[in-house]
Amino acid sequence: MTAKTKQEPLPQAVAATPMPGLLKLLTMLSLVGFCCALVLGLFVAGTDIQQGEIQRIFYIHMPSFFGAFSAFGLTVVGGFLYLWRKSERWDRIALAGVEVGLAFALINLATGAIWARPIWNTWWTWDPRLTSAAIMALTYAAYLMLRAGIEDEARKRSFMSVYGIFAFTSVLVTLFIIRVVPETIHPVIVGASPQNAQGSFEATSGVVIALIPSLLLWLTVLPITLIWHRSRIERRLEAVNRLKMQILSEQI
Amino acid sequence: MMRAYISLISILISAGLLLAQDDQASLPYLQTAAFNLPLLEGWQNQRGDAFAQFHFAEAQASIRAALLELPDPIAAAGTDLNRAFGIEPASPIYQDKVNLADGTWHVLLYEPDDVTSASVMARRAEAQSVVISFVERDPEMRVLMLTIAQNGDARKDAAAELDLAWNLLATPAADLTEETVFSLPSGQWTGLAGDSSLAMGMAFGNDSYIAIGEGATSKLPMLADAYNRTVLGFFITPDNSGYLALALAASFAILALLILSFFWRSRNIQKDLQLIESLRQAEG
Numbered sequence: 001m002t003a004k005t006k007q008e009p010l011p012q013a014v015a016a017t018p019m020p021g022l023l024k025l026l027t028m029l030s031l032v033g034f035c036c037a038l039v040l041g042l043f044v045a046g047t048d049i050q051q052g053e054i055q056r057i058f059y060i061h062m063p064s065f066f067g068a069f070s071a072f073g074l075t076v077v078g079g080f081l082y083l084w085r086k087s088e089r090w091d092r093i094a095l096a097g098v099e100v101g102l103a104f105a106l107i108n109l110a111t112g113a114i115w116a117r118p119i120w121n122t123w124w125t126w127d128p129r130l131t132s133a134a135i136m137a138l139t140y141a142a143y144l145m146l147r148a149g150i151e152d153e154a155r156k157r158s159f160m161s162v163y164g165i166f167a168f169t170s171v172l173v174t175l176f177i178i179r180v181v182p183e184t185i186h187p188v189i190v191g192a193s194p195q196n197a198q199g200s201f202e203a204t205s206g207v208v209i210a211l212i213p214s215l216l217l218w219l220t221v222l223p224i225t226l227i228w229h230r231s232r233i234e235r236r237l238e239a240v241n242r243l244k245m246q247i248l249s250e251q252i
Numbered sequence: 253m254m255r256a257y258i259s260l261i262s263i264l265i266s267a268g269l270l271l272a273q274d275d276q277a278s279l280p281y282l283q284t285a286a287f288n289l290p291l292l293e294g295w296q297n298q299r300g301d302a303f304a305q306f307h308f309a310e311a312q313a314s315i316r317a318a319l320l321e322l323p324d325p326i327a328a329a330g331t332d333l334n335r336a337f338g339i340e341p342a343s344p345i346y347q348d349k350v351n352l353a354d355g356t357w358h359v360l361l362y363e364p365d366d367v368t369s370a371s372v373m374a375r376r377a378e379a380q381s382v383v384i385s386f387v388e389r390d391p392e393m394r395v396l397m398l399t400i401a402q403n404g405d406a407r408k409d410a411a412a413e414l415d416l417a418w419n420l421l422a423t424p425a426a427d428l429t430e431e432t433v434f435s436l437p438s439g440q441w442t443g444l445a446g447d448s449s450l451a452m453g454m455a456f457g458n459d460s461y462i463a464i465g466e467g468a469t470s471k472l473p474m475l476a477d478a479y480n481r482t483v484l485g486f487f488i489t490p491d492n493s494g495y496l497a498l499a500l501a502a503s504f505a506i507l508a509l510l511i512l513s514f515f516w517r518s519r520n521i522q523k524d525l526q527l528i529e530s531l532r533q534a535e536g
Contacts, residue, residue, distance in 0.1 A: 099510070100510070110499070111499045132509070209268040233518055247531065
């Protein structure tokens, strides 16, 4: 497969362009929003009388999953648009989405495991939700490994676009599995919790008011900001690599 | 836009503070710094920072839960009765132990004077002791509450323990004949009434919960229900803030690694560009 891609002129791509105003604003919003979401979750929301302080990690655990959902969703969008337009920009967004989404998915897994220790008395159990979340993270880790292993640029971009689109099924499975598999012990906060759920708590108004801003931040501002920063770096990295190849070919 | 965002966040924090207070108010549980227990409707809440206390003036009765810095539960029970109610507990008129879901509790009954009775449950909680006490000072009534472990397999009725407690504690031991069933929020109680006396029993798990009343016993079902709801609904919220700190540290570490990798990659690009530039200059 040797698809032709639109290459940007090297000097323009290599130059460190100043940060766009909107990205500066998003970065500021991310920082302020992250601090405010922490204040809401740690100091404003009431302490759960059954679970104690550890319940507060919910305000990071659940939003981080939706942050990963959003970032992996951008990978799907980037993948489709790359396959259609063959513009490297969309492939860079897809790659950035995987890196940011994987970081968020790891936060989700780590916080879940730490919550489970005092509440379930174990760091890990092969519950359907936990297993699917682990498979999801491994699927996207494999994306990065596979990408590093393909040398042909055009083939790599096309193949990884298709991979990124299909990998999203693991995100959907993780999202919906506790609605389908009744054997789960993972609590459901919105809607009826499974009968076996352990560590459930009521989504009272205090919980909701701390959760909504955090959810909005992790779902929109945070992934977009980080993906934008990461794709800008990737753009310069690709241009520098091309410049290196050009110099090498001139020397040969 | 930034100003609007900060305004929105301020509104959310204010709303959060208000709604969190509202949650606290609507909670059927009373939270103290150390433990939780059900709120008793109709009882005056006299809580402090380190203890919970409810008072029912009509029956001159109080229910209190406290955590004391004493490892000996019996000594802690004496100290708390003295501190809260000015009672100098001599030797108890009844003393036993029961194993409940959250540990071994000492069951103690005191009658320091003619009008006062104190029914106490106390257990050790690491280096401290939890004391839950029921104290009544109504001259027209004598009330004793106790928990007795059932012998052998768990039964659904508390008849044997009711009989045992009545014969041991009633003065004088009168015959109880009339049987009544009380359906109360704490469970289904069986009551045996006699001449100016009432004994009530409820089986829960492997234990029987008993209330004995002599004199004006009309308030005994309500008092027994309130005390046993407190005993059965009492729990200590575990201190797992260390796990919260660990989870936050893990989240920050992963985010910091991602952001640092951005800086690291940018720096490497800059170094590569400098190298390319120096090579070009060398060639030129």
